[in-house]
Amino acid sequence: MDLQFSETDTLLRSSAQKLFEERVTLGAKLELDHDGHASTFDQELWREFGELGWLSAACAPDPEAAVVLGILAEEVGRSGCATPFLRAATAALTLARHGEGAVTKRLLEQAALGTQILIPVGIEPGQKTILAEQDGKDFYVAFDRRLVEWAPSATGFIVMAWRPDGRPLLVHFDHDAPGLEIEPVETFDNAAAAWVSLQRIAVSGDAVVGSPESLENIDETIALTQLLSAAEAVGGAEGALDLVVNHVREREQFGRKIGAFQSIQHGLADVKILVDGASLAVWSALSDASLDRSCVGSAALATWLAQRAFQETAVKGALYHGGMGHTRDSHMQFLYRRAGTSHARLGTQWDLLGTISDFYIAPNLDRVTD
Amino acid sequence: MDFALSKEHQAFREELLAYLDGLRQSRVIDLDAVSEEYDQDPKALQTKGLAFVRQLGKDGWLGIGVPKKYGGRGLGFVEQWLFLEELKYQSLPTGQLLIQSIIPALVFLASDEIRKRFLPLCMSGDVMFAIGYSEPNAGSDLAALTTRATKTDGGYRINGTKIWTTNAQNATHLWLAARTGAPDSRHKGISLFIMPTDQSGVTIQPIITQADEQTNQVFLDDVFVDEDLRVGDENEGWKFIMAQLNFERLFCISEMLREFHSLLHWWKSHKPADTSAYEFERRELAKVAADIEVCRLMAKRAAWMMDTGRVPEAEASISKVFYSTTHLRASIEGLKLMGPPGQVRFGERDAPAYGRIERGYRATPVYNFGAGANEIQRDIIANRGLDLPRIR
Numbered sequence A: 001m002d003l004q005f006s007e008t009d010t011l012l013r014s015s016a017q018k019l020f021e022e023r024v025t026l027g028a029k030l031e032l033d034h035d036g037h038a039s040t041f042d043q044e045l046w047r048e049f050g051e052l053g054w055l056s057a058a059c060a061p062d063p064e065a066a067v068v069l070g071i072l073a074e075e076v077g078r079s080g081c082a083t084p085f086l087r088a089a090t091a092a093l094t095l096a097r098h099g100e101g102a103v104t105k106r107l108l109e110q111a112a113l114g115t116q117i118l119i120p121v122g123i124e125p126g127q128k129t130i131l132a133e134q135d136g137k138d139f140y141v142a143f144d145r146r147l148v149e150w151a152p153s154a155t156g157f158i159v160m161a162w163r164p165d166g167r168p169l170l171v172h173f174d175h176d177a178p179g180l181e182i183e184p185v186e187t188f189d190n191a192a193a194a195w196v197s198l199q200r201i202a203v204s205g206d207a208v209v210g211s212p213e214s215l216e217n218i219d220e221t222i223a224l225t226q227l228l229s230a231a232e233a234v235g236g237a238e239g240a241l242d243l244v245v246n247h248v249r250e251r252e253q254f255g256r257k258i259g260a261f262q263s264i265q266h267g268l269a270d271v272k273i274l275v276d277g278a279s280l281a282v283w284s285a286l287s288d289a290s291l292d293r294s295c296v297g298s299a300a301l302a303t304w305l306a307q308r309a310f311q312e313t314a315v316k317g318a319l320y321h322g323g324m325g326h327t328r329d330s331h332m333q334f335l336y337r338r339a340g341t342s343h344a345r346l347g348t349q350w351d352l353l354g355t356i357s358d359f360y361i362a363p364n365l366d367r368v369t370d
Numbered sequence B: 001m002d003f004a005l006s007k008e009h010q011a012f013r014e015e016l017l018a019y020l021d022g023l024r025q026s027r028v029i030d031l032d033a034v035s036e037e038y039d040q041d042p043k044a045l046q047t048k049g050l051a052f053v054r055q056l057g058k059d060g061w062l063g064i065g066v067p068k069k070y071g072g073r074g075l076g077f078v079e080q081w082l083f084l085e086e087l088k089y090q091s092l093p094t095g096q097l098l099i100q101s102i103i104p105a106l107v108f109l110a111s112d113e114i115r116k117r118f119l120p121l122c123m124s125g126d127v128m129f130a131i132g133y134s135e136p137n138a139g140s141d142l143a144a145l146t147t148r149a150t151k152t153d154g155g156y157r158i159n160g161t162k163i164w165t166t167n168a169q170n171a172t173h174l175w176l177a178a179r180t181g182a183p184d185s186r187h188k189g190i191s192l193f194i195m196p197t198d199q200s201g202v203t204i205q206p207i208i209t210q211a212d213e214q215t216n217q218v219f220l221d222d223v224f225v226d227e228d229l230r231v232g233d234e235n236e237g238w239k240f241i242m243a244q245l246n247f248e249r250l251f252c253i254s255e256m257l258r259e260f261h262s263l264l265h266w267w268k269s270h271k272p273a274d275t276s277a278y279e280f281e282r283r284e285l286a287k288v289a290a291d292i293e294v295c296r297l298m299a300k301r302a303a304w305m306m307d308t309g310r311v312p313e314a315e316a317s318i319s320k321v322f323y324s325t326t327h328l329r330a331s332i333e334g335l336k337l338m339g340p341p342g343q344v345r346f347g348e349r350d351a352p353a354y355g356r357i358e359r360g361y362r363a364t365p366v367y368n369f370g371a372g373a374n375e376i377q378r379d380i381i382a383n384r385g386l387d388l389p390r391i392r
């Protein structure tokens, strides 16, 4: 039992923090966020991610990568950086652990360098909405107007589709593949997104990068990618808490710092408790994942907690910033918006609580019978 | 990084389970009867509970956290935490104050003489403590306490009134805070004593809580305490109080978990699956389960921190506030699920979930203010955890 980060992990965290502090400044965010309408990300920063080896972390199947990716996800979240990093990590992890063949190898090599930005479609817990119809020996895949984060920046898509026998297939499409339609759409976050549709097309040969056999245990990989989003949300909550604590330490009203008012201290203490609890849950589950232990239940639990912590912190953070936090020129509003879109990213309450119930309620129904 | 229990911790847990199993089978002690008695009033050790705790002492379990040189097993806080969790989950008394408060405070802060004198008695279960801090006019503001210890030949004369002195009726000693400094000396003028309760001048008057549990008001009228029974130097008692409270704030979860699992069993037996109500309720229960899991992680972290030489400060307060609010919420959610039968009182035949939920609802508010009220804990979190200015 060891609840602390290794020296290497701590070093990685501090270098990530330093990079984000230098590069994801308020000015830089505002520049990307043209009048509140974002459509792109900092390409230069992306290249640096590649040079630092961060993009390759998701391109290998080793479970230990969970901690490295968790740290990076948390720091992305803390900075409020607009980047396809987590989406690309989801696609890459899925390919690295379950992909087969030469195409997989090539895609992962390019993804590690950052020249290939793979965006996942349908790789989400509980989602079996994309179907692979069977006609003779061939499978056909189609879907209509799915909201896909960072689709406008994708060079390719990794799609999870479900066969009539309930078994999955992993399919790769280039961004300009025939039949694929990408319709950029604005979200209220500073991340780009698009409605993506796919006309019914046959998938065979090189397009199929994962088979039912190679996708066995996919639930664990999906849980890990869900946990990375939870880590991002915890980072967002921590970032919001830092911002608001700094603000209440400086801002004066009634002749004293507003951080000296007990109501504000207690409001912040309450969100600190939520953030602390969510962080423990995320890291406990990530440590399990990194040691190749199952994390499907603990990922749902950590995700639910992270979602709550992020949203509550963002609301309190905005509240205690007063009017200034409400303006477009405030750091706080970026995290406030991100907290709002995190619900879309982290899954519905129904799904998350259903899974928590499967793992934490169902096994305990007959534990105490007298 | 690995949050799972180590092999040694797991082996300890298995050893404990095997021990309890052996005890149950050998019938040296009737554990069911002990549990039954404990269930009536978990806060006060009674005859069967006391015999069980002495048995634990005889078999070496009370000394798990005592260093070997004082005759203990020299194990860590994680083991002590596991021990408390397991016993509480089985509804068995733990000699909790000993393990969770008095022994660590003695081990870490007391003089060698006090340790040598009291640790063996703690380990055998031959002493039982009650905590004598609160007074009618010194609750959250404990540094305002006025019970006075006046120096006399060979010791002190104690005068004052303590309140909420839980388990004083069974205790052999009070872990007593009294003023030795000037009346306005606040926390700089308090000393800590181990005061035998059989001294003349001690009057114990019961106070019964809404949960039918006993706590007490204790009147101290010129009670003599030997000088040797002062723990630490004169006027240096505050650090013992703080250390003891910090140990006490590391809440175990299994009392809540047992109640919750009783609720789950009742719910499963009374609510048909495959209905929309069932689907809704299993998700409401999942929210509680998630928070209970967080409480477990917080307790585990605190034990790990102490085992690795770290001092949980904000972490102890975080754990305390989250535990207390979660425990109360778990009871309330239980009552919401149960409908009309939920109001049947603990002890009545057919009370849902053996009445544990309604009992929990009545008993749990104490955690919101016991061991330092939650508002005071939030002050600590803001001050030590967020570095905001001190307001008191």
Ligand SMILES: Cc1cc2nc3c(=O)[nH]c(=O)nc-3n(C[C@H](O)[C@H](O)[C@H](O)COP(=O)(O)OP(=O)(O)OC[C@H]3O[C@@H](n4cnc5c(N)ncnc54)[C@H](O)[C@@H]3O)c2cc1C
Pocket: B130, B131, B132, B133, B134, B138, B139, B140, B141, B163, B164, B165, B166, B167, B209, B215, B366, B369, B370, B371, B372, B373, B374, B375, B376, B392
């Ligand atoms: C069943 C039971 C068992 C107990 N067992 C023991 C025991 O064994 N030994 C012992 O010494 N004590 C014991 N206590 C006492 C317990 O520790 C106190 O109740 C607690 O410290 C709070 O003190 P109080 O009850 O006087 O409430 P008060 O201090 O009067 O507090 C009332 C309310 O005001 C709030 N408040 C107080 N000060 C502030 C502030 N500065 N800012 C914001 N809010 C504030 C509190 O949070 C609380 O909500 C027990 C109490 C009960 C009921």
